[in-house]
Amino acid sequence: MLSRADVEKVSLLARLELTPEELERMTAQMVQIVGYVEQLAELKTDDVQPMAHALEVHNVFAADEVRPSLPREAALANAPHHDKEFYLVPAVLGE
Amino acid sequence: MSEPYTIIIGLEVHVQLATRTKLFCRCSTKFGAPPNTQTCPICIGMPGTLPVMNREAFALGLKTAIALNCQIARFTKWDRKQYYYPDLPKGYQISQYDLPFSQDGHLEISDPKGRFKPKRIGIIRAHLEEDAGKSMHDEVSGQADSKIDLNRTGTPLLEIVSQPDMRSPAEAKAYLQELKLLLTYLGVSDCNMQEGSLRVDANINLHVDTPEGKVATPIVEVKNMNSFRAVERAMEYEAVRHWEVWQETGQRLGQVPKQTRGWDDTAMITRGQRHKEESSDYRYFPDPDLVPVVTTDEELAAVKSSLGELPAQMRTRLEAKYGIKPYDSDVLVSAGQGLVDYYVELADLVGDGKLASNWVQQDVMRTLNEQKVEPAAFAMRPKQLGELLTAIQKGEIDTSRAREVFLEMVASGKSAADVMKAQGIEKVDESELIALCQELIAANPKIVADIQGGKPQAAGNLIGQAKKKNPNINPGRFRELVVELVGKM
Ligand SMILES: [Zn+2]
Numbered sequence: 001m002l003s004r005a006d007v008e009k010v011s012l013l014a015r016l017e018l019t020p021e022e023l024e025r026m027t028a029q030m031v032q033i034v035g036y037v038e039q040l041a042e043l044k045t046d047d048v049q050p051m052a053h054a055l056e057v058h059n060v061f062a063a064d065e066v067r068p069s070l071p072r073e074a075a076l077a078n079a080p081h082h083d084k085e086f087y088l089v090p091a092v093l094g095e
Numbered sequence: 096m097s098e099p100y101t102i103i104i105g106l107e108v109h110v111q112l113a114t115r116t117k118l119f120c121r122c123s124t125k126f127g128a129p130p131n132t133q134t135c136p137i138c139i140g141m142p143g144t145l146p147v148m149n150r151e152a153f154a155l156g157l158k159t160a161i162a163l164n165c166q167i168a169r170f171t172k173w174d175r176k177q178y179y180y181p182d183l184p185k186g187y188q189i190s191q192y193d194l195p196f197s198q199d200g201h202l203e204i205s206d207p208k209g210r211f212k213p214k215r216i217g218i219i220r221a222h223l224e225e226d227a228g229k230s231m232h233d234e235v236s237g238q239a240d241s242k243i244d245l246n247r248t249g250t251p252l253l254e255i256v257s258q259p260d261m262r263s264p265a266e267a268k269a270y271l272q273e274l275k276l277l278l279t280y281l282g283v284s285d286c287n288m289q290e291g292s293l294r295v296d297a298n299i300n301l302h303v304d305t306p307e308g309k310v311a312t313p314i315v316e317v318k319n320m321n322s323f324r325a326v327e328r329a330m331e332y333e334a335v336r337h338w339e340v341w342q343e344t345g346q347r348l349g350q351v352p353k354q355t356r357g358w359d360d361t362a363m364i365t366r367g368q369r370h371k372e373e374s375s376d377y378r379y380f381p382d383p384d385l386v387p388v389v390t391t392d393e394e395l396a397a398v399k400s401s402l403g404e405l406p407a408q409m410r411t412r413l414e415a416k417y418g419i420k421p422y423d424s425d426v427l428v429s430a431g432q433g434l435v436d437y438y439v440e441l442a443d444l445v446g447d448g449k450l451a452s453n454w455v456q457q458d459v460m461r462t463l464n465e466q467k468v469e470p471a472a473f474a475m476r477p478k479q480l481g482e483l484l485t486a487i488q489k490g491e492i493d494t495s496r497a498r499e500v501f502l503e504m505v506a507s508g509k510s511a512a513d514v515m516k517a518q519g520i521e522k523v524d525e526s527e528l529i530a531l532c533q534e535l536i537a538a539n540p541k542i543v544a545d546i547q548g549g550k551p552q553a554a555g556n557l558i559g560q561a562k563k564k565n566p567n568i569n570p571g572r573f574r575e576l577v578v579e580l581v582g583k584m
Contacts, residue, residue, distance in 0.1 A: 013376055015179045052172040052194065058387045064114050064151035067121035072131050075139060075245075085130050086242035089181040091233060 002031050100301040100341075102334045103311075104267045105259035106326075108274060109252045110284040111226065111292040112155045117249035118225045119146030119189065119385075124251075126290050130244035138249035140185030146384055152251035153388060154398075155283040156196065156223045159253055161398055162281055162405055163218050165200030172387040173223075174379045181243050182228035190254075192379040195222035196388065202257075202277070203407055204269045207422040216270050217258030226250040247291075253283075259298065264330035271295060271323045276406045276429060288322060295320055299330060300348065301337045311348040312341050317365055319357040329358040333365060409435060417448025426456050433470035434460070437477055444481035445488065454484060458501050475504060483511035491515070491522040493569050523567050531568070532576045535560055536584075546581050554578065 007027045011018050018026060069075075072085070081088040117124055120137035137144040160167060174192040198220040205213035228248040233239035255274070261267045275286045275293065286293045300314040317333060320326045333356075340346065356365040404412070410424040413435070419427075427438050434455065442451035459480070463473060483500060486492045492500065492515060503514045515521070535557050536543055545553035554577045558570050 013177070013179070013378070052170070052381055052387050054383065055386060058170075058389045060147060060386050061150035061153065062121065062147040064116050064149050065121060066116050066123045069122045069133050069135050070139075072129075075131050075134050081240065083242070086231070086244055087131070087181070088240040089230075089243055091239065091241050092181060092230065 002027065002034055006030075098338070100303040100334075100338060101309075102262055102264070102330070103259045103300050103302055104261035104264075104330055105298045106257045106261070106267060106270060107296040107298070108255045108257075108271070109226075109294045109296075110255070110278060110286065112152050112251040112253055113282065113284050114149055114151045114155065114251055116149060118149050118152050118223070118251040119249055122249065126287075126292075128246055130242075130246060133246040134248065138184075139245055146189065146382075148385065148388070149251060152223065153196075155281075156221065156251075156253050157390070157395075157398055158281055158402065159255075159278065159283050160197030160200065160221045161395070162277055162402055163197075163200040163202055163221060163255070165197035165218060165221055167390055167395055168194060168196050168198070169391070170194065170387055170389055171196035173382045173385045175382050176377045176379055178377060180227070180230075181241060182230045182245070182248070184228070184245060184248060188225060188227065189382055189385065190224035190379075191222035195220045196390075197221045202270065202273055204266065204273050205421070206265065206269055207425040210265050211263060211269075214260070214266070216260045216266075219256045219258055221253055221255045224252050224254055226252045264327040264334070267297065267330050268323050268327040271326060272429075273406070275323075280406055280432065281402070295323075295326055297326060297330060299333050299337070301334065301341065303338075303341055312337050313346055313348050313351050314353055315365075316353065316355045317358055318355060318368070319359075321360060325358055325360050328360075328363060329365060332358075332363065336365070413438075413448075417442050417452070419448050419452045423449075423452045423456065427452065430460065431470075434463075437470040437473070440477035441481055441484070444477055445484045447484070447488065450484055450488070454480065454501075458498065462505055474508060479504065479510060486511060486515065489522070490569050490572065492520055492567075493571065495570075496520060496566070520567055523565060523569065527565075528568060528573060529576060529580075531561055531564060532557075532573065532580055536577070536580055543581055543584070546577070547584070551578065554581075 004023060004027045007023060007030055008018075011023070011026070076082040076084065076087065079087045111124070114124060116122060117138055120135050122133045122135050122138055125133070137146055157167065171191065171194050173189050175187040176190045176192070177187045179186060198218075200218035200221070201215045202218060203213060203215050205211075226247050226249065228243055228245040231242040231244070233241065257270065261270055278284045278286050278293075284292055288294075297317045297320070298314050299317060301312045302309045303312060315333060315337070317329050320329050355368040357368050358365050406428050410421065410428050413419060413424040413427060414421060427435055437459065438451060438455045441455060442448045445451055459470075459473070459475075462475075463470060466473070480501075483492075483497055483504065487494060487497050500511060500514045500518065500520070503509070503518070504511060507514070509517075539557060539560075542553050542556050554574050557577050558573055561568050561573055562570065
């Protein structure tokens with residue numbers, strides 16, 4: 001079963017800062033979600049080939065031909081911060 | 096090697112493939128565009144978009160993997176590698192995890208200078224993934240916001256991971272040079288390190304001889320090496336540093352977390368960086384938006400037969416057919432297919448591979464450099480240069496005067512025969528040469544006495560005098576005559 005420590009680790013990897021109360025609530029919810037999915041493990045799959053993909057389709061390619069990109073204004077439109085040229089993000093430390 | 100340890104190096108190379116568009120969308124991959132002008136909802140990770148694999152990117156990857164003698168997977172898929180970084184807009188990179196499209200290949204390396212024996216470097220795998228964007232940090236204060244340019248996001252990358260088979264910095268450099276040459280011959284990447292088309296990370300540790308046998312020291316990953324020379328230097332630095340750390344701490348592989356260090360090319364040292372996250376933290380899972388790729392035997396055979404001659408085969412052929420040394424075949428092949436074609440045509444014309452190799456390596460390559468032209472666009476064709484070399488072979492002109500004629504041919508575009516005629520160069524008759532030799536011997540009794548007294552180099556003075564009297568003499572033949580005639584006295 002998922003522990004509070006597991007949820008703490010996942011929230012760190014997802015760069016989510018949770019309060020102790022949120023962490024408590026999330027742990028309970030995630031235990032439920034993962035538990036629900038785990039019901040699948042009860043199925044007998046010994047004779048079933050593992051699948052890499054849900055569709056029986058392969059080799060879908062596109063030709064290497066340039067199409068127009070987004071205007072920069074549109075690309076930057078949803079960014080919390082930008083200077084009309086670049087996305088701006090808080091300085092990344094440790095690099 | 097006298098040190099009580101062996102250096103173990105493995106290299107991870109990322110090359111941008113020479114496609115026009117990105118791996119999963121049709122934005123241009125052209126380098127140098129204004130920031131954030133080559134992006135679309137797919138490559139900046141908008142919800143609800145659907146990536147579609149670039150056919151050319153897969154084909155170029157396949158070609159490279161086959162040239163690297165890899166086993167090609169008949170079935171391959173793509174996975175999401177999750178990590179947070181501002182230059183990765185989706186929050187995951189589409190890469191390949193457990194079913195890469197190729198693995199288990201090798202590349203032969205050798206050193207024309209003979210510093211190490213020819214050897215085979217194993218390739219663990221080559222897989223296809225997407226590049227991230229670029230972050231520009233505020234170097235001065237470190238306080239201001241970082242700027243993000245996503246033009247590079249989604250550019251196709253081939254990641255080529257070697258076995259830890261290299262045993263010296265020189266071997267590491269040779270591997271990179273051979274790999275770059277192969278990629279260039281295949282035309283799959285421009286391999287421009289300045290523009291980031293080819294990037295190298297290295298893993299290094301030592302196997303130390305101890306009374307209880309060989310002991311491995313902790314592996315360190317080294318980044319930020321911007322040239323092959325930098326890789327070589329960083330590996331030299333790290334080997335010494337590992338040895339010092341080992342003597343100080345005795346730390347073994349597995350006793351400390353894997354460390355990442357960055358090479359500082361100005362200070363010529365490496366510095367510690369953040370600890371690498373455990374690979375399980377990437378939480379890979381199959382990308383549900385991309386379907387697998389199946390490759391048939393027929394497709395593989397078609398790619399194989401389209402490869403053409405690769406650098407290693409070309410060197411072997413030149414050495415066998417034209418009798419040149421590995422050093423010379425290496426210089427010619429490293430200069431590219433165009434120069435090899437020029438050389439082969441010239442060598443066939445004059446029937447002397449070594450003579451042709453000397454002229455191509457020195458005079459032709461120097462002139463190409465000066466004129467900044469490709470061999471195919473060089474005005475002096477092998478046929479015209481061949482006429483000059485034939486004149487040397489016939490003794491009509493000596494090498495040093497031929498070099499002057501070559502320069503005049505380059506400058507004027509005239510034929511060898513015309514330049515030689517204009518400069519009054521013609522073969523001196525043997526009887527004329529003997530007469531000149533006798534005349535000078537008679538006029539220089541002191542020099543003759545020196546030669547007889549065991550100073551054959553004194554003949555040089557006579558050659559100099561002879562050249563003044565007749566610049567057309569063949570100095571080599573003249574020297575032979577001096578020795579012969581003095582010997583008879
Ligand atoms: Zn795009």
